[in-house]
Amino acid sequence: MKHHNYIPQKAKIIAKEILRDDIVALTLKPKNPLRFIPGQFVMLSVSGFGEIPIGITTSPDERGEFGVAIRSVGMVSQKICSQEVGDELDFNGPFGNGFPLTKLKGRDVVIVSGGIGLFPLRSLIHHLEINKKLVKSLTILNGAKSPKELLFASEYPKWEKFAKLYLTVDSCDSSWSGCTGLITKLFELADVKKGSLMIVCGPPVMFKSVCMQYGGKRVAESDLYLLLERRMKCGVGKCQHCTCGKYYVCLDGPVFSYDKIKYIKEAFS
Numbered sequence: 001m002k003h004h005n006y007i008p009q010k011a012k013i014i015a016k017e018i019l020r021d022d023i024v025a026l027t028l029k030p031k032n033p034l035r036f037i038p039g040q041f042v043m044l045s046v047s048g049f050g051e052i053p054i055g056i057t058t059s060p061d062e063r064g065e066f067g068v069a070i071r072s073v074g075m076v077s078q079k080i081c082s083q084e085v086g087d088e089l090d091f092n093g094p095f096g097n098g099f100p101l102t103k104l105k106g107r108d109v110v111i112v113s114g115g116i117g118l119f120p121l122r123s124l125i126h127h128l129e130i131n132k133k134l135v136k137s138l139t140i141l142n143g144a145k146s147p148k149e150l151l152f153a154s155e156y157p158k159w160e161k162f163a164k165l166y167l168t169v170d171s172c173d174s175s176w177s178g179c180t181g182l183i184t185k186l187f188e189l190a191d192v193k194k195g196s197l198m199i200v201c202g203p204p205v206m207f208k209s210v211c212m213q214y215g216g217k218r219v220a221e222s223d224l225y226l227l228l229e230r231r232m233k234c235g236v237g238k239c240q241h242c243t244c245g246k247y248y249v250c251l252d253g254p255v256f257s258y259d260k261i262k263y264i265k266e267a268f269s
Contacts, residue, residue, distance in 0.1 A: 006236075008045065008090035014065065016085050019151050023116070024081045025057065025069045028089065034066050037098030038123035039227065039255045043235045044068060045090045049079045053232040053250065055120035056094070059127040069119045069151075095235050096254050099124055099199060099225065101134075108193045110139045110219075112210055114183055114202025118142060118151050120227055120254075121201050129162055138163035139190055143183040143202075145170045166190050184209050194218045199255075201227035204268050211258055221259035228267055229254035 015027035034042070036056055045051030052074075058067035072081040083089065109128070113121045128138055140163050144150045147169050159165050166186045168179040179185050183206055192198070198219045200210050207226055215224050232250045233241035242249035245264035247256070261267040 006092060008043075008051075008092045010088050011091050013083055013085050013087050013089065016083075019069060020149065022072045023069060023151070024072070025067060025152075026080075026083075026089075027058075027065055027067050028091070029065045030091070033063050034060075034094065036060050036066070036094035037101065038127050039098030039120055040094035040096050041120070041229060041232070041235070041254065042066075042068070042091045042093035043095065044070075044080060045076065046079045046083065047090060050076045051090070051092075051235075052076045052080075053095070053229070053235040055123070055227075055229055055254075057119050057122045057126075059123060059130055061127060061130045069116070069122075071116055093235075096229075096250060097252070099255055100197075101127075103223070104128075104135050104197060106136050108137045108139070108196040109135045110141065110190070110192055110196050110198040112141045112183065112198060112200040112202070112206070114143045114206045115145070115149070116151065117201035117203070117206075117227070119201075120229065121199065122152060124199065125159060125163070129159070132162050137193075139192065139196075140165045141168075141183060141186045141190055142166070143168045143170075143186070143206075147172055147176045147178075164190070182209070184213070187213050192218050195220075195223075197223045197225075199225045199227075201229075207268050211262070215258050215262070221262065222257050224258040225255050226258060226261065226267070227254050228256060228261075231266070 011028035011030040017025040041055045043051045044054045054068045228249045231242040237248040237251040244266045
C-alpha cells in the first residue's frame, strides 16, 4: 500500500451533476494528477467540516481529473454537496486496495451493483470501456428501487456498446418496460459463464443472494469480489468503525474476495 504524508491537497470542482435529489456527482481537478486503481477511495473534505471516505467513480485513464459521487446524509456530505463549480475541496489518497486488474485479463467479467453500489463500480466500467481488450467479455447487472433511481442512466447506451447490460427495478409505473423485481431476477436472464470473475457492490442482503447463487459454483470463491466500503469512516484504520473480523476495511479492503470473508458476519450485515 502507498505511504501517505496525510497532508490534504486541493482540487477544484470543474463539473457538477445532480444525479438524484440527495446525490451529486463532482468532477475534480487536482494540481497534480491522482494515480489510482479502480476500487480505491479518497478522503474528501471541506476545511473546517471534517472528512469522509468517498469512492472514485472514473477511470485512472482519465488523466488530470477524477470523479466522485456523494450522497447527502450527514454534515460533511451535505457541505460537500452544496459546493459549486469553481469551489475547491481538500482530498487525500488514494487509499485501500482496488480491483484485481491482473486477474481480469482475458476473463469473462461480471459486475453486479445495487443502488449507490454503482459508484465505485463505474470506475471499473470506464476503465474497461477504454481498455476493451483487457477482458474477454463484460456483463453488468444493475438494480435500483425505481427507474428514477437508476444512477448514471444517460451512460447506459454507451455501456451497451461494449458490455451486456441488464437492469431491474423494485417497483415502477407503466412507463417502465424493463425487468421488475430484485437483483435476483436478473440471475434468470444473464448468462454467467462458468469460470467468470465477479465483482459486487450494494446492500448486504444483495451480497448474500449473489454469494448463494454463484459463490463456489459458476464463480470460484476466490474470483468473487465484494466491496465493503459502506463500513468505512476514518479511512486510516484508527476509528475501529470498519472492523470486519480480523480486517480493517479501509486498510485491507475495501475490495475482498469471498473466500476471505465468507465466515465473517460483519461483512454481510
